[in-house]
Amino acid sequence: MVFNHQNILLISFLLTITTTLTYVKASEESNIISRFQQYLQTRTDHPTPNYTQSTNFLTTQANSLSLQSQTIEFVSGKPLILLKWTGTNSNLPSIMLYSHTDVVPAEHDKWDHHPFEAHVDDEGRIYARGSQDMKCVGMQYLEAVRNLKGWDFQPKRTVYLVFAPDEEVGGHDGAEKFSLSKVFQELNVGVVLDEGLASPDEHYRAFYGERSPWWLVIKAVGAPGHGSKLYDNSAMENLWKSIENIQRYRASQFDLIKAGLKADGDVVSINMAFLKAGTPSPTGFVMNLQPSEAEAGFDIRVPPTADTKSLERRIAEEWAPTSRNMSFTFKEKISVHDASGKPVFTKTDSSNPWWALLKNAVEEAGGKIRKPEVFPASTDGRFFRNLGLPTIGFSPMANTPILLHDHNEYLHKSEYLKGIKIYESIIKAYASFDEHGRDARSKDEL
Numbered sequence: 001m002v003f004n005h006q007n008i009l010l011i012s013f014l015l016t017i018t019t020t021l022t023y024v025k026a027s028e029e030s031n032i033i034s035r036f037q038q039y040l041q042t043r044t045d046h047p048t049p050n051y052t053q054s055t056n057f058l059t060t061q062a063n064s065l066s067l068q069s070q071t072i073e074f075v076s077g078k079p080l081i082l083l084k085w086t087g088t089n090s091n092l093p094s095i096m097l098y099s100h101t102d103v104v105p106a107e108h109d110k111w112d113h114h115p116f117e118a119h120v121d122d123e124g125r126i127y128a129r130g131s132q133d134m135k136c137v138g139m140q141y142l143e144a145v146r147n148l149k150g151w152d153f154q155p156k157r158t159v160y161l162v163f164a165p166d167e168e169v170g171g172h173d174g175a176e177k178f179s180l181s182k183v184f185q186e187l188n189v190g191v192v193l194d195e196g197l198a199s200p201d202e203h204y205r206a207f208y209g210e211r212s213p214w215w216l217v218i219k220a221v222g223a224p225g226h227g228s229k230l231y232d233n234s235a236m237e238n239l240w241k242s243i244e245n246i247q248r249y250r251a252s253q254f255d256l257i258k259a260g261l262k263a264d265g266d267v268v269s270i271n272m273a274f275l276k277a278g279t280p281s282p283t284g285f286v287m288n289l290q291p292s293e294a295e296a297g298f299d300i301r302v303p304p305t306a307d308t309k310s311l312e313r314r315i316a317e318e319w320a321p322t323s324r325n326m327s328f329t330f331k332e333k334i335s336v337h338d339a340s341g342k343p344v345f346t347k348t349d350s351s352n353p354w355w356a357l358l359k360n361a362v363e364e365a366g367g368k369i370r371k372p373e374v375f376p377a378s379t380d381g382r383f384f385r386n387l388g389l390p391t392i393g394f395s396p397m398a399n400t401p402i403l404l405h406d407h408n409e410y411l412h413k414s415e416y417l418k419g420i421k422i423y424e425s426i427i428k429a430y431a432s433f434d435e436h437g438r439d440a441r442s443k444d445e446l
C-alpha cells in the first residue's frame with residue numbers, strides 16, 4: 001500500500017471506528033457485569049432473606065425492559081416476581097424461565113472477598129454467594145431478553161420469567177404453592193427451564209430429573225446388660241449389624257461412580273446423619289452399661305429410575321428387620337413417582353422436542369453439552385415435573401469448579417457473558433417453536 005494522503009485518512013478512520021467499537025463493547029460489558037453485581041449484592045441470604053431488596057431490583061429491571069411485571073405473595077413476605085414478554089401467538093403454550101432469588105448463608109470470615117460485595121478480582125472472577133446458585137441464571141435470562149428485544153426479535157410464544165423465594169428452604173412457600181395455583185394454570189406453560197450445576201470441563205451439564213430424599217431413621221431395642229457381658233440381641237449389636245449392612249450397600253453404589261459406570265445422580269446415595277445411643281453420665285456416657293435402645297439416621301437419595309420396591313424391601317428385611325427387634329420411620333420420603341405412578345423425569349428422546357431444541361440452540365451458540373443427567377440433590381424443578389411438564393435443569397457454567405453452597409463461590413466474567421449468548425439462542429429457539437409443545441405429554445397419556 002502506498003502511503004498517500006487518502007490511504008492515511010482511510011486508516012485513521014478505520015482505527016477510530018475500531019477504537020470506538022472496542023470502547024462501546026467494553027462499556028456495554030461493564031454495564032452487564034455491574035447489573036449482575038447489583039443483584040448479587042441484594043441480601044437474600046437465609047435465615048432472614050431481604051426480599052424487598054431483590055424485588056425492587058428485579059421490578060426496576062423489568063420496567064427498563066418494558067416487561068409486564070407482577071409481584072405475588074402466596075405467603076406474606078415471600079414475593080414471587082412474574083415477568084411477561086407477550087408472544088404473537090397466545091394459543092401456543094408458553095415458555096417459563098425459572099429461577100430462585102434466595103441464597104444460602106455465607107460465613108464471611110472464611111471468604112477471600114466479602115460474599116455480598118460481588119468483588120471482581122484481577123482474573124475476572126466474580127465472588128459472591130449466589131454467583132453460581134443461581135442469581136447468575138436469573139440475570140442471564142434478563143440480559144438475553146434485553147438483547148433479543150434490542151434486535152427486535154418477536155417471540156411467537158409468550159415468555160415468562162419467574163423469580164421465586166425460598167428454594168433453599170424447600171420451596172414450599174414459593175415454587176410449590178405457585179405450581180399448584182390458579183395463576184400458574186393460566187400461564188399455560190409448555191416447558192420449564194430451572195437450575196443445573198457448574199461443570200469443571202468445557203461441556204455444559206443439563207438435568208432431566210432429580211433424586212428424591214428419603215430420610216430414614218432406624219431404631220434397635222434389646223435387653224440392657226452389664227458392659228462386660230457377651231450376649232446376643234443387644235440394641236447396640238442389632239444396630240451395628242445394620243450399619244455394617246448399609247455400609248456395604250453404600251460402597252457398592254459408590255463403586256459404580258468410582259468405576260465411571262454411573263454419574264452421581266444415577267446411584268442411590270446413603271450417608272449417616274446421626275447416631276443416638278448410650279446412657280448419659282455427668283462426665284459423658286456410662287461405660288459399663290449396654291443400653292436398651294439405639295438409633296441411627298440416614299440421608300438417602302433415590303434416583304427416579306431406581307427400583308424402589310427392592311430398596312424398600314432391603315430396608316425392611318436387612319436394615320431394620322423385626323427379627324432383630326428393629327423398626328424404622330421416615331422423617332421425609334419424597335416419592336420418585338407422580339400421582340399416576342410413573343417415575344418423575346423429563347424425557348430426552350425424540351418424544352420431547354424441547355430437549356433437541358435446547359441441545360441445538362446451545363451448540364449453535366458455540367457451547368457443548370453433555371449427556372443429560374439426574375440432579376444429585378433437590379431443586380424447585382420437581383414441582384413442575386410432578387405436573388407432567390417438561391423441565392430441564394440448566395445453568396450455563398463451563399470451565400467452572402462446582403462451588404454452590406461453598407466458601408468463595410464465584411463465576412468468571414467470561415463464562416457469565418457466554419451464558420447470556422447461550423440463553424439468547426435458547427429463548428429464540430423456544431419462543432419461535434410453533435408446533436404444539438405438549439405433544440410429548442399427550443403422547444405419553446395415550
Ligand SMILES: [Zn+2]
Nearest residue numbers: 133134167195
Ligand atoms: Zn439453587
